[in-house]
Amino acid sequence: MADELELLRDANPVPAESPHFGDGPLDHHAERHLNRLLHDSHPGRRRPYARLGWGLAATAVVVATALTVLLGGPGPTPAVAAPRPLVVEAGSRPVPLGQLAELAAAAASDGSPSLRKGTHVQTWAMGMSDDKPPVTLPEERVVRWRADDSHTELVVATDPLRPGRPVLSDEGDEPHLVEDGHVISRQTYPPSWSDAPPAARPPHQAARLRAYLTETARAGSLTTPELLDATAELLDHWTLGARESAALVRLLADTEDLRPAGRVTDRLGRPGQAYVYDGKGSRRMLILDPATGTVLGLEFMATAAEPEYGLKPGDVMEYSAWMR
Template sequence: MVQVERRGFAADDDPRLGRRRTRLLDDPRPGRRRRRTRLAWSLAACAVVMATVLAALLGGTGTTPAIAAPRPLVVSPHSAAVPLDRLAELAEAAATDGSPRLRKGTHVQTWSLGMSDDRPPVTLPEERVVRWHADASHTELVVATDPRHPGRPVLTDGDDGPRRVADGQVLSRRTYPPSWSDAPPQAPPPHDPAQLRGYLAETIRTGSPTTAELLDAMRELLDHWTLGARESAALVRLLADAPGLRPAGQVTDRLGRPGQAYVYDTGGARRMLVLDPATGAVLGLEVTFRVAEPEYGVQAGDVMDYSAWMR
């Protein structure tokens, strides 16, 4: 689900949350909680300390909650790395009958790092389902769940810090009045690569988006729409021309789906895009830190967030 904490990097890709700009503070989407986040601890290096802190915060022993600090996805050794232009050809071939079709709304599972100013960070797993109705109203359901640990208690964010809830606990269920906005990302995305590039540029309000910005705009798009076959093919064709986005090989995503991974590195962050190897549909996007930041307790390879989109 789209996380409560906003996770997109600023244009300078500074991985230190306390020093980067964030869209959270002026995110126009309803239901978003507006709060400042920062990183202070390493998820990987502080697992033992984290367990102690959470025991103090949450109290009691009981069933161990699903401490959702995902490891970075690992590319299968010696696997074939399919170039994006080749995957674009496969996606275009798969889209000839136009099925599946574009659908407004989204279904996404996320693991996102968040904390307040006075508590250690935790990774919060959430599932979000948004469905639109014929009268242009929509509903949003947010559930605390970690599919890696079915049935185990899950950590979520409360007013007084992290708290433990049952797997599948509904965090919010909202219905929003009709909306007829015709601006991206509310407007339907085109299925022509050149037009889609303009659409994504307008989504993030920039004239000539960088590769990092294209990936962030793609995330914004997928938070509003479930792409059809033609839109997925156009997106892969567009990304095939994105500088620096290189094939890495085969991965298995956090929902157990096989995918082709494509990696884009900047000074402080690595984005790994996971695509369906047959249709080019976006399966996931992972953001990790490339370099250690001892001041903030960040280790190279720590996962800031991961989104897995579903139909």
């Protein structure tokens, strides 16, 4: 337990400033932190994977149990099946990040579109336990801020990969199948303000943005996984403008182990360029708009099996698709 507590304190998956701190289930950002904490390698020891995370979140077992009851066991489960990993188009030419940074800078010359606080994101997140098959929970989240610094958050259960078909939701005490587009939560938050990233306004200069993301990651210096995770957290708070996107691509261009892979079509049907980081037991694929450098999506995929949890190579553990 002491070792687990040390890991959690280092990763801080549920910071004190989180609006959901001490007030119910983990929010979207905390789920991402736990996913990274439990799957990525840690110098000198192997991190516990699903048992610790879902013990803390207290959801995977009941979700998987509900899947068995509702869908008849480990047979075909099209309503909650994990998306297949994105595939780079054969024969497509990889675009170096430096070249894309130049295109993004040119596209940002007039400053349009502008930065906007709030986000619109589709997510597919896998839940696991050590005795039930993994399940995937697809959701769409829209956060909009008002002039008085209050904001609204709408979360619906939906999977654009299977439009109109029921999806599994873990709302309430008993997970169950719901209609596509079912409202999971609709909340309005009172005025709030913070000068700490990622709530603070992001800069549009690459050097300053690196410092901003370093503070977001609570790291002394950014590794590539930390940079990608901090980018995802930024995009869960802000819809970047052209200048911020150009600064981000310039920053990513300085990352030596994020390799260009070629052309892909993302999960919302948008053309993109893929950039891949291969870690221990996992792969991250960042998808960028080929003309503006805007982040379209981020895929987190297992490349090593975890038989204890039913995890296979090629399983997509998490995917986010951001929209304007």
